[in-house]
Amino acid sequence: MAALTLDTIDIVNPDLYVQRGYPHAEWALLRREAPIHYYQRPDVDPFWAITRHADIVNVSRQPGLFRSIQQLFITVNEPDSPPPDEAILRQLLNMNPPEHAAFRGVVNRRFTPRSVQQLTAGIERITTEVLDAIVGHDECDFVTAVSATLPLAVIAEMFGIPRADWPLMFRLSNEMIGPTDPEYAGSETVTETLERARMEFFQYFNGLVEDRRKNPRDDLSSALANGLVNGEPLPIFELMSYFALLIIAGNETTRNATTGGLHAFISNPDQWEKLKRDPALVPKAVEEIVRWTSPVIQFTRKATADTELGGHKIREGDILTLFYPSANRDESIFAAPNQFDITRHPNQHIAFGIGEHFCLGANLARLELQVMFRHLVERLESVELAGPVQRMRSSFVGGIKHMPVRLRVRPRQ
Amino acid sequence: MRVVVDHSLCEGNGRCVEAAPGIFELRDDDLSYVIEEQPPQSLRAKVDLAVSLCPRQAIRIIED
Numbered sequence: 001m002a003a004l005t006l007d008t009i010d011i012v013n014p015d016l017y018v019q020r021g022y023p024h025a026e027w028a029l030l031r032r033e034a035p036i037h038y039y040q041r042p043d044v045d046p047f048w049a050i051t052r053h054a055d056i057v058n059v060s061r062q063p064g065l066f067r068s069i070q071q072l073f074i075t076v077n078e079p080d081s082p083p084p085d086e087a088i089l090r091q092l093l094n095m096n097p098p099e100h101a102a103f104r105g106v107v108n109r110r111f112t113p114r115s116v117q118q119l120t121a122g123i124e125r126i127t128t129e130v131l132d133a134i135v136g137h138d139e140c141d142f143v144t145a146v147s148a149t150l151p152l153a154v155i156a157e158m159f160g161i162p163r164a165d166w167p168l169m170f171r172l173s174n175e176m177i178g179p180t181d182p183e184y185a186g187s188e189t190v191t192e193t194l195e196r197a198r199m200e201f202f203q204y205f206n207g208l209v210e211d212r213r214k215n216p217r218d219d220l221s222s223a224l225a226n227g228l229v230n231g232e233p234l235p236i237f238e239l240m241s242y243f244a245l246l247i248i249a250g251n252e253t254t255r256n257a258t259t260g261g262l263h264a265f266i267s268n269p270d271q272w273e274k275l276k277r278d279p280a281l282v283p284k285a286v287e288e289i290v291r292w293t294s295p296v297i298q299f300t301r302k303a304t305a306d307t308e309l310g311g312h313k314i315r316e317g318d319i320l321t322l323f324y325p326s327a328n329r330d331e332s333i334f335a336a337p338n339q340f341d342i343t344r345h346p347n348q349h350i351a352f353g354i355g356e357h358f359c360l361g362a363n364l365a366r367l368e369l370q371v372m373f374r375h376l377v378e379r380l381e382s383v384e385l386a387g388p389v390q391r392m393r394s395s396f397v398g399g400i401k402h403m404p405v406r407l408r409v410r411p412r413q
Numbered sequence: 414m415r416v417v418v419d420h421s422l423c424e425g426n427g428r429c430v431e432a433a434p435g436i437f438e439l440r441d442d443d444l445s446y447v448i449e450e451q452p453p454q455s456l457r458a459k460v461d462l463a464v465s466l467c468p469r470q471a472i473r474i475i476e477d
Contacts, residue, residue, distance in 0.1 A: 061470060101421075101422075108424050109424075109443060111424075112424060112425040112426070112443045113425060113426065113427050113439070114425065114439070114443050115443070346462075348465075348466070352468065353468075354468055355468070355469070355470055356469075356470075358426075358468030358469055359468075362426070362468070363426065
């Protein structure tokens, strides 16, 4: 393979993510030689690639100077994509202070460690059901059979969405997050996929809102439908977008951490044996899985004034892109960053982001992953890959669409 | 040093309690409280860790 050079490496082409997964060698080169790098390519709007842990923390902690924008991530310019400044949704990810905190406040108390802890019994029950369903199977697609099911079921139950509608939520989430992937877009263009999926989502959520305004329950749908921002109900577009954000974020990322986590254990059998011997390591193992998989690849920011960052002049209006998986392999923070080590401590990964936009669902994701891996380590007698993983065509979320495995799951005791 | 938690930012994520258990605690209202307002300098590293782990940047150290 030819040596990598700063002028020729590719870190945003979604085809690259399908073929090779994350470009860790490229990010390592950037961290080493150009941690704040002005990335210019013919088919990409130019941006500053930020790849070191400290710089990403620094930028994230100044939401006034580096604002969140409509265009959440950078990808190659493709025909039939919506214009980058058009908001598909108007939600927390593209809001800024003080509006952001006001909107976040509508539901954030439902995601605290204490609130989330109350969901434990439900998460245990769903996990048990998911694994029961593959007892006696020799082979399955781990993604559709296991990883996708738990987080989708949990967030759907939090919203009070009946089971019959979960497949719809799954399909629409895939289409919203992976409109550039042919498996999800079908014969539609990117814009057509996004706009149709959004319309289907909004029609569905509107039904929930109407119902919960008449018959409020103790669920997330009711909290949003009857929620107030600065004393007023949420405007309808923001309200619909909020539903979509939580449904999508609540099932895409944890799905990919689960799949990527099992993949890491299959590739590192010594770590699996270690966890089997000592299941008390599960919380640390989950932090390492989240660091290792870093399901969100990037978020953008826009500079609101001329400034300086690590000796580089950043101009007002410049776009910066924060590459979280790169920060989570930063040699200056993590010893042996390219080793999957379930005893790593402390584990200062920033896979959930940091600062104003810190992942609202982090406590929920942690709990789901802990329960899932506790059950897996107890019941999975053997597992190996039965074919290559299929990755989603996206430079935004590191999705694994399918992971065929041969496995043996022990019946419930 | 003096340690302060800004309750308009705190969401009770509890990272500070992990980092410095004697200095912070989570109470029933799901917020983090400082129980050792003026910790000795010997606990500086723990307080710094709590500040750096707080995902919402809700903790401040005020130097004497």
